[in-house]
Amino acid sequence: MTTARSNDAPTAMIDRVASLLQVFDGGHRFTLAEVSRRAGLPRSSAHRILGRLVDLGWIERRGFEYALGIRMFELGSQVVRRDGVHQAALPHMHALHRSTGLTVHLSALQSGDVLHLERIGGWPEKGEGWRLGARQPAVHSAAGRALLAQLDDADWPALSYPPPATPGGVRTEADLRREIDRVRDRDGVAVDAEGCSAGVTAVAAAIGPSEDGLSAALSLCGPATAVPVDRAVAAVRRAATDIWYAAFGVTRLRGRPTRPVHAALPLADALTAVARG
Amino acid sequence: MTTARSNDAPTAMIDRVASLLQVFDGGHRFTLAEVSRRAGLPRSSAHRILGRLVDLGWIERRGFEYALGIRMFELGSQVVRRDGVHQAALPHMHALHRSTGLTVHLSALQSGDVLHLERIGGWPEKGEGWRLGARQPAVHSAAGRALLAQLDDADWPALSYPPPATPGGVRTEADLRREIDRVRDRDGVAVDAEGCSAGVTAVAAAIGPSEDGLSAALSLCGPATAVPVDRAVAAVRRAATDIWYAAFGVTRLRGRPTRPVHAALPLADALTAVARG
Structure with a gap:
């Protein structure tokens, strides 16, 4: 069921995740409001996506701010190592x-x-x-x-x-x-x-x-x-x-x-x- | 409309992208069939997600094989730089x-x-x-x-x-x-x-x-x-x-x-x- 539904709009969702991660290009920290504005996403979506990315270690949260997480560094460093x-x-x-x-x-x-x-x-x-x-x-x-x-x-x-x-x-x-x-x-x-x-x-x-x-x-x-x-x-x-x-x-x-x-x-x-x- | 639909199952889609990227942990190259099997995703979804990730530079394709892309390295290296x-x-x-x-x-x-x-x-x-x-x-x-x-x-x-x-x-x-x-x-x-x-x-x-x-x-x-x-x-x-x-x-x-x-x-x-x- 999830499969059928997600297949309808997978690229839209990937693009949301991508535009959200893109916000952090340059290595900054942002609040939820800033992420939502810069990514052009409704605050509720940004919050939901950020939450899942924090679980995955791609984003880390300190207090009220979000930044790229250590998992991005770990995956990324393998690109050149291979x-x-x-x-x-x-x-x-x-x-x-x-x-x-x-x-x-x-x-x-x-x-x-x-x-x-x-x-x-x-x-x-x-x-x-x-x-x-x-x-x-x-x-x-x-x-x-x-x-x-x-x-x-x-x-x-x-x-x-x-x-x-x-x-x-x-x-x-x-x-x-x-x-x-x-x-x-x-x-x-x-x-x-x-x-x-x-x-x-x-x-x-x-x-x-x-x-x-x-x-x-x-x-x-x-x-x-x-x-x-x-x-x-x-x-x-x-x-x-x-x-x-x-x-x-x-x-x-x-x-x-x-x-x-x-x-x-x-x-x-x-x-x-x-x-x- | 897309918003409404994606909001229904955003974490499912993020998890698909994550499980797909996770396949490359360790820095290997895989064919579509291998990615699909290792990520536990239907081949058609894996293909669609991979295609979008290639557009974004997160995954790169050489011939019939896929690997983590240079954009992952670039984003990842900012984690420690900041x-x-x-x-x-x-x-x-x-x-x-x-x-x-x-x-x-x-x-x-x-x-x-x-x-x-x-x-x-x-x-x-x-x-x-x-x-x-x-x-x-x-x-x-x-x-x-x-x-x-x-x-x-x-x-x-x-x-x-x-x-x-x-x-x-x-x-x-x-x-x-x-x-x-x-x-x-x-x-x-x-x-x-x-x-x-x-x-x-x-x-x-x-x-x-x-x-x-x-x-x-x-x-x-x-x-x-x-x-x-x-x-x-x-x-x-x-x-x-x-x-x-x-x-x-x-x-x-x-x-x-x-x-x-x-x-x-x-x-x-x-x-x-x-x-x-």
């Missing part, structure tokens, strides 16, 4: 962070943004956009441009051009195409000098051609005054290649064994000292 | 990792488990239970016992006693109570020698008394042969206190300014070399 590229990337990311002192991100294109799937390193401590699970506009980010450069222009997602952090940043599609040409000239490695955040330089490379849709980029970021760009370019390119080999289980064609990334990096100790502050 | 203790803990965790070379976890009690909300450090590379977002049985884990020791026994969640990794581990409630007494004798710091995983020693302290329900523990873990337990106990206790002060904005009563954690830690460089090995 990914082969993420698994293959982790040891290389740790090695790269140890040897350079710079922060290492693994990021994927999501609509017109890059979304950070993994992050190793504490710098920058502030800067919401650099956090694990946060987004940055693809056009401003080194990782985004490395991923766009790998695609045919016809396959680009819809891109937005919010104001860059500094005057030299990408403002128009023409600016972006110039940057993408540079990435392609640099054999796929993108460099961004303060396009996302003033004071932050980032260097990124896409991780190989992937057959299964999720294409990720590896990037290094550090203080604009301290990143030795040429060496960072070489380090990121090498690590991205190594991760691709590790993820797809292909034997290297070179006649010598693959060196661990951290043994191959000449990035300055001085830099480490600066970035670790 | 938390004040997590925010306050991050710089201290990075400093502790840098100065000791050991892996630092921030974990919370969830039913009878600890759930890792944050992790800084790459070791152990294998070992599913030590990952970000993973769970370990509270009775076996240093973090779990530190958190249990803080609670009145009457407030303990239902605990399970799966077989420990080594013969000396906790098997019964009597074993657990002995361990909890030791934690309380050690002023709240828990030490676990290989209870969760052979070869892994962990040292944990709860982060102060929290007023808002979510109580988290800070822990250090490293190779059983290399962790200098006494110094790790002191380091974890100090860092947990510093995080508590930072999170709750209380001025220290001591007459001198708070020293940064990494300047105060005497853990051996030799250890760093071993653990980073």
Whole structure:
């Protein structure tokens, strides 16, 4: 009986649950009245749905406020944990962070943004956009441009051009195409000098051609005054290649064994000292 | 009209969505037939719900298989990002990792488990239970016992006693109570020698008394042969206190300014070399 009735309007109900959870995007806490208003749901429905979501652990209630619950975190963290590229990337990311002192991100294109799937390193401590699970506009980010450069222009997602952090940043599609040409000239490695955040330089490379849709980029970021760009370019390119080999289980064609990334990096100790502050 | 109808059976529909998402707990991919069987839903409902969840990005489809989608990761990662203790803990965790070379976890009690909300450090590379977002049985884990020791026994969640990794581990409630007494004798710091995983020693302290329900523990873990337990106990206790002060904005009563954690830690460089090995 329930089956027959629910089948009539399942998507309507899913959309209600979705619009309700969407309210919490950004990680805030809201009262019932606020949730109801922001989700555009009658207060009674919002209350009933919230109650069930609290039982499930998807939403948690503290006093009169609601927020996303720990179960969302737990389910969500499995999304990246099951990914082969993420698994293959982790040891290389740790090695790269140890040897350079710079922060290492693994990021994927999501609509017109890059979304950070993994992050190793504490710098920058502030800067919401650099956090694990946060987004940055693809056009401003080194990782985004490395991923766009790998695609045919016809396959680009819809891109937005919010104001860059500094005057030299990408403002128009023409600016972006110039940057993408540079990435392609640099054999796929993108460099961004303060396009996302003033004071932050980032260097990124896409991780190989992937057959299964999720294409990720590896990037290094550090203080604009301290990143030795040429060496960072070489380090990121090498690590991205190594991760691709590790993820797809292909034997290297070179006649010598693959060196661990951290043994191959000449990035300055001085830099480490600066970035670790 | 939709409102009226959905209000009749909203929890039934939410439960369907929940039971369907629950199928993916553990991070697997399944075909429609598998999802339908595991969720106990008719194939047609499963198909309809999956379709909508794919539109929303909560589930992704590759070929004939479904898996949790990136949107779950994005929403989920905001759960810990908004938390004040997590925010306050991050710089201290990075400093502790840098100065000791050991892996630092921030974990919370969830039913009878600890759930890792944050992790800084790459070791152990294998070992599913030590990952970000993973769970370990509270009775076996240093973090779990530190958190249990803080609670009145009457407030303990239902605990399970799966077989420990080594013969000396906790098997019964009597074993657990002995361990909890030791934690309380050690002023709240828990030490676990290989209870969760052979070869892994962990040292944990709860982060102060929290007023808002979510109580988290800070822990250090490293190779059983290399962790200098006494110094790790002191380091974890100090860092947990510093995080508590930072999170709750209380001025220290001591007459001198708070020293940064990494300047105060005497853990051996030799250890760093071993653990980073």
